[in-house]
Amino acid sequence: MQNPLNAHTPDHYRRPTVALNKLKDTVSQKKLDGKKVTVGDKIQARVANGLEAARSHGVLPDRAVADIANMANSSDAASNPFAVSAAGIEIRMQFRRKLLSLLLLNLTCVLMIISFIQVTPVVREYITTNRYFGFFSFTGFLICLLVLNLVHDKAPWNYLMLV
Amino acid sequence: MSSKDSPTPTHPLAHPSPPRVFTIVFGLFFGNPNGFNSYSNFTIIGTCVGSIFFMLVLSTSRWKSCAQHRPDTSEESDGSGNGILAMNQAAIAGFFITMVPSLIFQLAYFIPAGHGTFVHWLSSQIMSGLAVAYFSYDTIQIETRVMADRYLDGVVLFYSDFLTVVLCGCCIAAFSGG
Numbered sequence: 001m002q003n004p005l006n007a008h009t010p011d012h013y014r015r016p017t018v019a020l021n022k023l024k025d026t027v028s029q030k031k032l033d034g035k036k037v038t039v040g041d042k043i044q045a046r047v048a049n050g051l052e053a054a055r056s057h058g059v060l061p062d063r064a065v066a067d068i069a070n071m072a073n074s075s076d077a078a079s080n081p082f083a084v085s086a087a088g089i090e091i092r093m094q095f096r097r098k099l100l101s102l103l104l105l106n107l108t109c110v111l112m113i114i115s116f117i118q119v120t121p122v123v124r125e126y127i128t129t130n131r132y133f134g135f136f137s138f139t140g141f142l143i144c145l146l147v148l149n150l151v152h153d154k155a156p157w158n159y160l161m162l163v
Numbered sequence: 164m165s166s167k168d169s170p171t172p173t174h175p176l177a178h179p180s181p182p183r184v185f186t187i188v189f190g191l192f193f194g195n196p197n198g199f200n201s202y203s204n205f206t207i208i209g210t211c212v213g214s215i216f217f218m219l220v221l222s223t224s225r226w227k228s229c230a231q232h233r234p235d236t237s238e239e240s241d242g243s244g245n246g247i248l249a250m251n252q253a254a255i256a257g258f259f260i261t262m263v264p265s266l267i268f269q270l271a272y273f274i275p276a277g278h279g280t281f282v283h284w285l286s287s288q289i290m291s292g293l294a295v296a297y298f299s300y301d302t303i304q305i306e307t308r309v310m311a312d313r314y315l316d317g318v319v320l321f322y323s324d325f326l327t328v329v330l331c332g333c334c335i336a337a338f339s340g341g
Contacts, residue, residue, distance in 0.1 A: 067308070084306040091311050093223045093247060098314040099302065100219040103321060104212060106186060111208045113190025118205060124196050134197050141192040144185045145326040148319060 016055060016062045019069035023048040047072045185322070201279030203287040210258075210265050210291035215298060217257030222248050254299030258292055297328065 027045045030037050051069055054060040060068075084095045117123050127133050193204045226246055248256075269284040301324055305317045 067310075082310050083308060084311050085303075087311055089247060092306065095306070095311050095314055095317075096250075096302070097219065097223045099305070099317045100215055100222075102315070102318045103298065104215050104219060106318065107208060107212045107215065109186045110190045110193060111205070111212055113187065114194040114205055114208055117191075117194035117196065118202065127194075128196050131197075133191075134195050137188065137192040137195055140188045142329070144188045145322060145329065148185060148323050148326075 016051075016065040016069065019066045020048050020052055020055075023051075023069050023072060044072055201283040202273055203279060203283050203290075206265060206269065206273075206279075206284060206287040207290050207294070210261050210288065211294050211298075213261035213264070214254065214257040214291065214295045217260045218250070218253045218295070218299065221256055222250055222253035224248075250299045250302050254295050258295045262288060297325070 023044055027037055027041045030041060048069065051060065051065050055062065055065045084092055087095075117127060193199075193208060195204075199205075224247070226248060265288070266284065269279070269281070273279050273284075274281070298321065301321055302317075304324075305320050309316055309320070
């Protein structure tokens with residue numbers, strides 16, 4: 001039996017190829033109509049080419065390609081019918097529960113590390129006397145954020161980077 | 164097909180030796196006593212943890228009055244008379260609930276022990292409030308972007324989106340002459 005949601009849902013939300021073509025067609029359609037192609041449109045076309053290359057090399061999974069392509073297409077932004085915001089109240093509650101629980105767990109681990117440093121005199125003394133520690137920890141934090149940003153769509157590297 | 168033919172997928176978090184890079188570096192950066200002599204790092208992260216806990220409880224509970232006061236908002240109510248709190252409301256409520264024990268802790272322990280003053284606590288609360296506001300705003304944005312089964316990606320997105328905030332902060336500091 002066909003899912004009634006799928007019957008009324010545009011294909012580009014489910015199929016990466018359709019989503020990529022839709023992204024590319026924005027530019028070609030404007031050229032055909034004689035409209036001015038903006039810098040944003042050219043960026044969209046480049047994003048589409050990049051996503052296509054990433055998909056063909058197996059760097060990005062199909063679902064991630066479809067999601068990114070739909071996000072990059074400004075006309076479809078925030079209108080994904082498969083997104084949590086479009087789901088029912090029960091699904092949204094479950095999603096929030098999982099998402100915020102994981103964030104809470106992550107921040108609790110950070111709090112435990114902070115507490116360990118603050119209440120252990122040897123560790124605290126070592127860090128206080130080592131004047132380069134602050135620089136290295138800040139640089140490491142920024143590098144980790146950067147790497148996390150680069151791999152945030154590449155499972156399992158994003159999860160391994162986060163934990 | 165027998166179960167032997169299909170290898171059991173290994174969950175990334177079940178990796179035997181996962182490189183706990185980000186959390187450790189995050190903890191070391193915020194736990195640096197040189198940067199936070201007044202224990203405000205503990206107060207900031209502690210208040211964030213408390214606020215997110217209450218945010219989690221409040222935003223995932225059904226509220227009768229929520230649907231009664233806002234019957235037209237279909238996104239927060241399922242039409243059965245019960246609704247859930249919007250993220251921003253849950254964040255504000257969670258933050259103010261956490262503020263009370265945080266103040267008691269500061270007055271009863273940190274100030275008598277000489278680890279900071281009331282002004283330190285106040286500035287920590289401002290920082291925590293900004294962090295909680297960011298988390299609540301980003302939760303709303305994540306809900307519009309990802310599907311329900313990709314909640315792990317949502318946690319990654321919290322931090323990867325934070326890079327944009329850090330870069331904006333660096334740009335503001337640079338253009339302000341700092």
